[in-house]
Amino acid sequence: MTVSSIEKGIPPKRAMVVFAHPDDADVAVSGTVAKWAKAGCEVTYVLLTSGDKGSDNPRMISPRIAKIREAEQKAAGKILGLKNVVFLRYKDAELLPFDLKMRHDIVAEIRRYKPDALFCQDPTNRHGAGGGRGINHPDHIAAGEASLAAVFPSARDRLTFPDLLVQGLKPHKVSNVFLMMTRDPDYFEDISSTIDLKVQALKAHKSQFGENAGERWKQMAENLGKQHDMKYAEGFRWIKLDRPFIQPSAADSPYAVGKKQGTEKKEPALARR
Numbered sequence: 001m002t003v004s005s006i007e008k009g010i011p012p013k014r015a016m017v018v019f020a021h022p023d024d025a026d027v028a029v030s031g032t033v034a035k036w037a038k039a040g041c042e043v044t045y046v047l048l049t050s051g052d053k054g055s056d057n058p059r060m061i062s063p064r065i066a067k068i069r070e071a072e073q074k075a076a077g078k079i080l081g082l083k084n085v086v087f088l089r090y091k092d093a094e095l096l097p098f099d100l101k102m103r104h105d106i107v108a109e110i111r112r113y114k115p116d117a118l119f120c121q122d123p124t125n126r127h128g129a130g131g132g133r134g135i136n137h138p139d140h141i142a143a144g145e146a147s148l149a150a151v152f153p154s155a156r157d158r159l160t161f162p163d164l165l166v167q168g169l170k171p172h173k174v175s176n177v178f179l180m181m182t183r184d185p186d187y188f189e190d191i192s193s194t195i196d197l198k199v200q201a202l203k204a205h206k207s208q209f210g211e212n213a214g215e216r217w218k219q220m221a222e223n224l225g226k227q228h229d230m231k232y233a234e235g236f237r238w239i240k241l242d243r244p245f246i247q248p249s250a251a252d253s254p255y256a257v258g259k260k261q262g263t264e265k266k267e268p269a270l271a272r273r
């Protein structure tokens with residue numbers, strides 16, 4: 001799978017979504033993964049926590065809500081046509097961005113399922129919630145940071161986490177990373193054919209959302225779509241890792257003396273139908 005294949009509108013053979021809590025992926029990327037799954041892409045969800053703090057009910061306990069939310073995520077996964085749903089069961093609200101055990105465990109899943117494209121949360125988005133006026137959940141930031149570190153360089157390098165090699169989990173290079181929940185998207189997927197599946201998947205998270213929750217995100221997908229000549233859209237920041245490295249000239253360096261800000265050439269945003 002190459003970058004140019006995605007640019008031509010061909011979904012990758014295998015995709016993975018790594019995220020903090022049940023429902024995060026269905027809010028951010030479920031329209032895209034349902035569309036790709038329909039086209040034959042094998043999609044794996046990797047949940048770092050099972051959302052064991054996600055209840056205001058005074059009679060609820062963490063093990064029970066975690067079980068409920070895992071069942072909800074599996075039900076949503078069936079609706080979306082996912083191939084695998086993996087629960088790593090770290091503690092909700094306690095994720096650490098540079099937790100080496102968590103990085104190790106994400107690397108294991110990357111090496112096991114060999115995704116061409118990996119979606120994760122944007123760790124640079126500190127205030128993205130509430131239209132940019134909120135606080136992003138620290139687990140989202142930690143999940144994104146750990147996922148990027150797992151993709152590069154740990155999943156690629158055979159000498160990192162040598163116990164994985166012993167288990168037969170060989171190095172794997174991910175070609176494309178898409179940051180979800182980003183404030184700076186430059187890739188937009190037309191999800192008009194799967195918006196109803198997205199709404200159904202969101203409705204599966206009954207412990208978290210009311211009956212009309214799906215409609216809220218449908219409206220958001222419609223608003224984003226309008227800006228990009230689509231009916232419904234999801235947006236991501238695309239990091240391309242299989243492009244040949246080109247040594248920048250000194251003049252191109254952002255650190256060059258006298259470099260004027262804002263003069264960099266920007267690649268146009270990509271939109272797929």
Ligand SMILES: [Zn+2]
Nearest residue numbers: 020021024137
């Ligand atoms: Zn979350």
